[in-house]
Amino acid sequence: MNIFVVNSGSSSIKYQLFRLPAEQPVCSGLIERIGLENSVITHKVYRGEQEHVEQRTLDLPDHEAGLREAINLLMDAEVGVIQDPAEVEVVGHRVVHGGESFAATTIVTDEVKREIKRLFPLAPLHNPANYLGIEVAEKLVPQAKQVVVFDTAFHQTMPERAFRYALPDSLYTEQGIRVYGFHGTSHKYVAEQAAEYLGNPAAKFITIHLGNGCSMAAVEGGKSIDTSMGFGPLSGLVMGTRSGDLDPSVVFHLVSQLGYDVEQVSNLLNKRSGMLGLTGFSDMRDIGKALAAGDPHAALAYDLYTYRIKKYIGAYTAVLNGLDALVFTAGVGENDTLVRARACQQMEYLGINLDAAKNEERSRQLREINTPESRVKILVIPTNEELEIARQCFSLLRQDT
Ligand SMILES: Nc1ncnc2c1ncn2[C@@H]1O[C@H](COP(=O)(O)OP(=O)(O)O)[C@@H](O)[C@H]1O
Numbered sequence: 001m002n003i004f005v006v007n008s009g010s011s012s013i014k015y016q017l018f019r020l021p022a023e024q025p026v027c028s029g030l031i032e033r034i035g036l037e038n039s040v041i042t043h044k045v046y047r048g049e050q051e052h053v054e055q056r057t058l059d060l061p062d063h064e065a066g067l068r069e070a071i072n073l074l075m076d077a078e079v080g081v082i083q084d085p086a087e088v089e090v091v092g093h094r095v096v097h098g099g100e101s102f103a104a105t106t107i108v109t110d111e112v113k114r115e116i117k118r119l120f121p122l123a124p125l126h127n128p129a130n131y132l133g134i135e136v137a138e139k140l141v142p143q144a145k146q147v148v149v150f151d152t153a154f155h156q157t158m159p160e161r162a163f164r165y166a167l168p169d170s171l172y173t174e175q176g177i178r179v180y181g182f183h184g185t186s187h188k189y190v191a192e193q194a195a196e197y198l199g200n201p202a203a204k205f206i207t208i209h210l211g212n213g214c215s216m217a218a219v220e221g222g223k224s225i226d227t228s229m230g231f232g233p234l235s236g237l238v239m240g241t242r243s244g245d246l247d248p249s250v251v252f253h254l255v256s257q258l259g260y261d262v263e264q265v266s267n268l269l270n271k272r273s274g275m276l277g278l279t280g281f282s283d284m285r286d287i288g289k290a291l292a293a294g295d296p297h298a299a300l301a302y303d304l305y306t307y308r309i310k311k312y313i314g315a316y317t318a319v320l321n322g323l324d325a326l327v328f329t330a331g332v333g334e335n336d337t338l339v340r341a342r343a344c345q346q347m348e349y350l351g352i353n354l355d356a357a358k359n360e361e362r363s364r365q366l367r368e369i370n371t372p373e374s375r376v377k378i379l380v381i382p383t384n385e386e387l388e389i390a391r392q393c394f395s396l397l398r399q400d401t
């Protein structure tokens with residue numbers, strides 16, 4: 001089965017074509033700067049051990065133009081991997097917010113699309129772009145089955161004490177105001193890898209996903225039991241442009257004393273806060289350079305970012321009543337050695353001992369970066385949300401036929 005996975009973001013699209021059940025990645029790509037001049041599409045084709053990379057700079061005014069270009073590349077005379085768009089049997093979409101309606105992978109219907117649209121205000125950076133990806137794919141590969149995999153689905157196993165807010169009951173029962181949690185596909189994927197590595201399906205993990213958006217999850221026996229993002233993907237850790245945890249009093253003050261309207265508050269907390277607000281940069285590589293150049297804002301930002309991770313490690317160790325491994329993943333978690341070192345420092349009491357030299361080693365494989373004495377393993381595991389989405393599509397459609 002040829003499954004084309006689309007992870008459509010606000011200004012970028014990531015995609016990957018898989019053949020299942022072999023789980024073989026055929027090609028992958030990243031389209032950046034959509035809607036700006038000089039959009040860039042980087043397309044990789046995998047042939048056995050070899051990787052062919054094709055990069056094109058062109059103007060892609062919108063997501064439709066971007067996905068159209070990706071599909072053209074799939075069929076390109078030189079780098080193509082299929083002859084006809086009809087060979088794409090399934091398009092698997094990452095959708096960030098599934099609300100309470102979706103606890104599992106779902107085939108797209110008009111009803112499903114309406115629900116994804118209804119959830120736009122709860123994930124304003126994500127659901128609109130995800131929705132657009134579905135509409136464009138329906139147009140470009142109309143014969144394919146469109147399937148959605150929700151970031152929220154994995155966290156549906158959380159107990160009520162973790163997913164409820166202390167608000168009047170009706171706000172939950174009638175309005176669905178509760179913790180949903182996000183990055184579920186990634187937390188699930190790395191937790192499964194970690195359980196396999198330890199040979200212990202019942203193991204207790206804290207999975208730490210640090211990308212542009214950042215979240216942590218407490219996972220026991222393969223199930224999410226708590227997570228740091230909430231009703232929307234805004235609470236918890238400090239992120240690239242999002243504030244993470246914040247006393248709601250700040251919002252009242254912004255509105256009543258400083259004249260912000262809802263739009264401006266949302267814009268501030270989602271797009272202008274986090275590392276960007278603290279340093280002027282949202283990309284950790286830029287902040288790392290600023291830190292090396294002695295920038296005090298970058299130093300404070302690293303401090304806040306890693307201190308918040310550490311607090312959640314403490315909280316989730318208590319929640320799990322034990323810990324087998326910490327798992328770092330996603331762009332920052334897989335690459336930023338200083339973040340890992342700082343987030344794990346001075347936690348010997350909890351049995352967490354990072355090995356400084358192992359932490360510095362570079363690899364794209366699962367690896368262990370704790371000392372031999374450390375009671376808790378510290379693992380770096382590259383996430384693969386796209387493969388997890390393809391697996392879920394395959395398992396759904398296999399049951400369906
Ligand atoms: N070598 C690296 N060192 C430090 N940070 C990195 C490195 N490579 C990528 N990152 C960071 O990873 C983040 C993006 O992570 P990613 O998982 O791709 O996010 P998303 O999927 O949300 O776009 C960026 O902040 C980027 O700076």
Ligand SMILES: CC(=O)OP(=O)(O)O
Nearest residue numbers: 182183211212213233
């Ligand atoms: C849910 C979320 O924050 O996703 P991302 O990290 O892709 O922005």
Ligand SMILES: [Mg+2]
Nearest residue numbers: 211212213330
């Ligand atoms: Mg991501």
